[in-house]
Amino acid sequence: MIALGWAAGQGKRGAVVFGIAIHGGAGTLPRTEISAERERQYRLGLAEALDGGRSILEQGGKSLDAVMHAVAALEDNPLFNAGRGAVFTYDGRNELDAAIMDGTNLRAGSVCGVCHVKNPVELARAVMEHSDYVMLNGTGAEDFALSRGFALVPRSYFHTDERWRQLQRIRSGDIEPSALTISHVGTVGAVALDRHGTLAAATSTGGMTGKRFNRIGDSPVIGAGTYADNRCCAVSATGHGEIFIRAAVAHEICARVRCGGQSLAAAVHEVVHVELPGLRGEGGVIAIDRHGHIAMEFNSEGMFRAAVSAGGETQVAIYR
Numbered sequence: 001m002i003a004l005g006w007a008a009g010q011g012k013r014g015a016v017v018f019g020i021a022i023h024g025g026a027g028t029l030p031r032t033e034i035s036a037e038r039e040r041q042y043r044l045g046l047a048e049a050l051d052g053g054r055s056i057l058e059q060g061g062k063s064l065d066a067v068m069h070a071v072a073a074l075e076d077n078p079l080f081n082a083g084r085g086a087v088f089t090y091d092g093r094n095e096l097d098a099a100i101m102d103g104t105n106l107r108a109g110s111v112c113g114v115c116h117v118k119n120p121v122e123l124a125r126a127v128m129e130h131s132d133y134v135m136l137n138g139t140g141a142e143d144f145a146l147s148r149g150f151a152l153v154p155r156s157y158f159h160t161d162e163r164w165r166q167l168q169r170i171r172s173g174d175i176e177p178s179a180l181t182i183s184h185v186g187t188v189g190a191v192a193l194d195r196h197g198t199l200a201a202a203t204s205t206g207g208m209t210g211k212r213f214n215r216i217g218d219s220p221v222i223g224a225g226t227y228a229d230n231r232c233c234a235v236s237a238t239g240h241g242e243i244f245i246r247a248a249v250a251h252e253i254c255a256r257v258r259c260g261g262q263s264l265a266a267a268v269h270e271v272v273h274v275e276l277p278g279l280r281g282e283g284g285v286i287a288i289d290r291h292g293h294i295a296m297e298f299n300s301e302g303m304f305r306a307a308v309s310a311g312g313e314t315q316v317a318i319y320r
Helices: 036-058 063-075 120-130 138-147 161-171 177-181 241-246 249-258 264-278
Strands: 019-026 096-102 107-114 135-137 188-193 199-205 226-228 233-239 283-289 294-298 302-309 315-319
Touching: 019 036, 019 063, 019 283, 019 294, 036 063, 036 188, 036 302, 036 315, 063 096, 063 120, 063 188, 063 199, 096 120, 096 226, 107 120, 107 138, 120 138, 120 199, 135 138, 188 233, 188 283, 199 226, 199 233, 226 249, 233 241, 233 249, 233 264, 249 264, 249 283, 264 283, 264 294, 283 302, 294 302
Parallel strands: 019 233, 107 135
Antiparallel strands: 019 188, 019 302, 096 107, 096 199, 188 199, 226 233, 233 283, 283 294, 302 315
16 A cells, blocks of 8 residues: 555645545537536536535545546436436447546556446446456446446447537548547546545546547556555546546656655646647546645636535636
C-alpha cells in the first residue's frame, strides 16, 4: 500500500476534508446553439449526479463508491455520451468504454468496446476487484460480466434518436466525423477525495461518433484518461482521445504534482493550456488533490462540469 505521508482527510486545522468533481464532456455545443431549456436539463443532470456522490461522502462513504455512483448516474442520462446516450459507430453500434481507479494502492479496472452493459463503470470496478486483470475488451468483458452476475441489456437500450441523427449526417457526407469529435457532449467522469483520505477517479464514454475498426480512446486507458494516486491527486479527462493517450494526460498531471512539486492548479493549467495545444489537442480535465483542492480546466469552448467540497456550495457550469 502507498504511504500517504500526510494526515489523510484532515485539513490544516484538523477539519474533515472531502470533495467531488464531475464532468459531462468538453467541447460542448456552441453557446448559440443550446436553448435555455436544454441548458437547464444539462445542469440538472450534472447536479443530480454530483449530489448522489456528495451524499456518499458526507455519510463517511468511500470515494470509490462516490465516483462510481456519480458516473453511473450520468451513464443513465441520455443527454451524455456514455451508457444510454452513447454515440454510434459508423456501423451503427454503441461501443462503450469505462475505467475506475483506487488511489490507495493504484488498483484499477477498465473495459473497452462493450455493447450490452448498462453501466460500464460498474463492470470496470468488478474487473478491478474480482479479477487478476486491469483491462478487458469486447465479448470477453461481457463474458466476465455474466460470470459476475451482471444482466446484459439489448443494443436497443442505448439507442437515442439524437445520436442516430448525428451518425446519419456523417454517413450522408453532410459533416466530417472529426467535426463531431468535440462539438457534442462527450465522455463523463468523476474524481473524489473521501474523509479517510482516499482518492478515486472514474471515466466512461461512448467514444467518437462514426468511429471505425473498434477504435478505443483515452477513457479506459489508465494514465491517459483516468488516474488516481493518494500521494498526489485523481484525474478524469475528456476530449480528443488520441492526443490524451499520446500525452498520458492523467498521469502527467499526477507526476507533476507528486514528483515535480507543482500545485494541482499549476499542473492542470500547464497540461491543458500548454501541452495539449502543442499537440493540437482539445478538451479538459477535472482533478482533486489529497488536500481537497479541485481543478477543472479546459481549452475548448466549454466543459460540462460540477463540483462541491465539504461545507461548500455546489458549483455547476458549462461555459467559462
